[in-house]
Amino acid sequence: MKITRTALLASVAAAILTAATSAASAQAQVARTLEQVKSRGFISCGSNPGLAGFGMPDDKGTWAGLDVDLCRAVSAAIFNDPNKVKFIPLTAKDRFTALQTGEIDVLARNGTWTQSREAELGLLWTGINYYDGQGFMVRKKLNVSSALELSGASICVQQGTTTELNLADYFRSNNMKYEVVAFATSNEAVKAYDSGRCDAYTTDASGLYAERLKLVNADEHVVLPEVISKEPLGPSVRQGDDQWFNIVKWAHYAMLNAEELGVTKANLDEKLKSPNPEVRRLLGAEGDFGKALGLTPDWAYRIVQHVGNYGESFNRNVGEGSRLKIKRGLNNLWNKGGLQFAPPVR
C-alpha cells in the first residue's frame, strides 16, 4: 500500500514536471524570436558578468567586449541602433537555462562549442567569434620560444579543471616530464607563478593575456604560441527558430566579410560607391539580401557603421588597441593565415 502511494506521488510529480517543462519549451518554440524582439524593442543578450575584453561593464556601466559587440551588431542590424540591447549578466551555471527558457534571445558569453551542448541542451552555436585554446605563459628570461621546450618545467595550474587534464595529455604525448603545481583558484595559481613558484602558468590563451596584466611586471612575461586544446568560443541560440539563428550567424559573418573586403567604420560611405560587386552586395547597394533574413537591405551597412568590422572589434577589445594585446593568431582571416572564414553574401 505504502509503495503504491509513493509510486503514485512520484508519477504525479514527474507528470507535473514534464508538463511544465514541455509547456515552457513549446511556448518558446512557437514564438518567433525576431517578431518578439521587434515588438519588445530590444534584444536580450546573455553576457559574462565580467571577462576582460569579452564582456564587462565599464565604470559608467556601459558594456564592452568582443562578445558584447556581437549583440550590438545584431541590435544594429535590426534597429539601426547598437544600444537596443539588454545585457543580462549570467554565471556559468545558469547561462544555458536562461537561453532554453527564453529569458534571453542570444547567449554571447564565451561559451565553448561542444557536441554535447548542442545535442543535449537543445542549443545551436551560430559560429565561432574567438578561437581559444589552452596556452602557456613563461618569463622572457627563460628564453623559451616553444612549449615543446618546457620539458622538466614546473607548471602552475588551477585544480580540477579540464586545463589540468589537457596539460597531462600534452606532456605525455610529447614524452616530456613536468611538475604540476595545482591551486584551488586561478588567482592563487597566478600569484604563485608571479612569485616564482613555477616556471610556467597555463590556462586558456585569452585568460593568459588577461592574467598577465595583473603580474608585477607584465612586460617580463610572454605567452607561447602553442595552443594545446580546442576551445571554440561563440554565441548560441535556441533550436527551433532558424530565422533567428541565421540573423545571429550572419551578423558575425557580415563583420568578417566587411574586414575581408576592407570595409571599415571610417571608409564605409566611400565603399558604398565602390564598383566591387561583393562590397555592393554586402552593403546593400545592390540586391536585397537582408529581406530573406527579415532585415532591411542595409543590414550589414548598419552593423559596420555602428560596431565596425570584425578586425576593428577585435583590435578595440582584445587586440593591439587594448591593453590585452592578444595577437590575431587563429583569429586572423582565412586568407591571412587564420581560421576566420565567412561564406559570401550573394
Place this chain on the structure above:
Amino acid sequence: MASRASGAYLRTSVSPDLPPPARVGGPVAWVRENLFGGVLSSVLTVLSALFLVWVTPDLIRWLFIDAVWSAPDGEACRAPGAGACWAYVRAKISFFAYGSYPRDLLWRVDLTLLLGALLAAWLLWPGARRKGLGLLLFLVAYPILAYNLLHGMADSLRAVLRGLADVSGSAALADVAQNALPVVGTNLWGGIFVSLLVATVGIVVSLPLGVLLALGRQSSAPVLRMVCVVLIEVVRGVPLITVLFMANTMLPLFVPEQWSPDRLMRPLIGVAIFASVYMAEVVRGGLQAVPKGQFEGAMALGLTWRHRMALIVMPQALTTVIPGIVNSFIALFKDTTLVAIVGIFDFLRAVDTQRLDPEWAGPSISATGYVFAAAFYFVFCFAMSRYSLMMERRLARGHAK
C-alpha cells in the same frame, strides 16, 4: 562659640580624599593589571606589541604613504613600489555605488537612498516622536515610492495620471504621465545600492514575518503550527546558495517566461524568506525567556490574546533577544554578497568585476578593491552592532544589575 571657632585645632571642612595608592589606580596600575597581569598575559602583550610594530609601518606605508591617490589610468599604480591604488577606487566609485544605472538618472537612486536614510533615522532615533507615523511611512509609502523612483513609474500610476490629464486637459500633466520616470530595468542595477536594497528588504521583511512565524510555531492551532514548523525547518535546512540557485536556475524551467519574476526579484524573495525563518527562531528564543507568570498575569488582567502579546510578552521577548536580532541582521547584510553568484552586481561583485578592467589591471588593484570593500562592510556592520548595544542599554534599564 566664637572662642571655639577660633580654636586653631578645629577644621572647618572635611579633609579632601587622598588619591588611591599608585598601585591600584592611574595608568601604571591599569597597565599592570590589564597588560602584565600574569606570565601568560605579559608574554602575549609583548608578542602582540612586536606583531604590531612589525605589521603597522608596512601597512600604513602601503595604504597611505606609497598609495596612488589620483591618476588617469593604471599606469602610475603599476610602477614598482606603488602602494594601494586609490585612484582606481575613485575612478570606479560610481560603478561601485550604482552599477550600470543610467548616469543621467542617478538622482533617482540618490533621492531614494536619502529618503530611506531619513526615515530610518526617524525610526531609529531614540528620542524621536510619532514613530507610528514613521513606521507607516517606512513600511507602506516608502516601498511604493522607492519602486516608482528606482524601477520607473508603475503603469497603474501612469494610467491614473493620464486620466487626470484627460479630465483637466493639462498638457503638462499628460506629458508627465507619458514620459516621467522612464523604466530602468533591474539588469542595470548594481553596486552598493543593490546591496543596501537586498539588506533592507531582508531586514524589513524578516522582523515582522519572523515574529509571525514564531507566534505561529507556538500556536495551539495544529495546522498553523505545522505550516510554520515545516517552513522554518525546510528553509533553515538548506543553504542560502541553494535557495538562490533554485530561484534563478530551476524556477524559470517550470514557470512560463512572462510569469517568472524579475531576476533581481527572485533573490530578493529568497533572501527575505531565508532571513525570516532565522528571525523566527531568534524570536522564539525570546518568547521562551519570558516567564510564564507574565502570560498568566496578563491573562488575569483580562487582556485579549492580541493585547497580551503586543503589550506584555513581545516587548519583553524582543528586548531579551536584541543581540540575536542584530546578529541576524549583520549576518544578513554580509550574506547579500551571495546574490553575486546568480549574476547580480552587488557591491562586492562590482568590485570584483572592475579589477579585471585592462586599463587598470595591475598587481595592487585586487588588494585595493578588496580593502575598500572590507572597509565598507566593516563600517556598516560595526555601526549596526554599536546601535544595538546602545538600544540594549536603554531598554535594559528596567532590570539593570
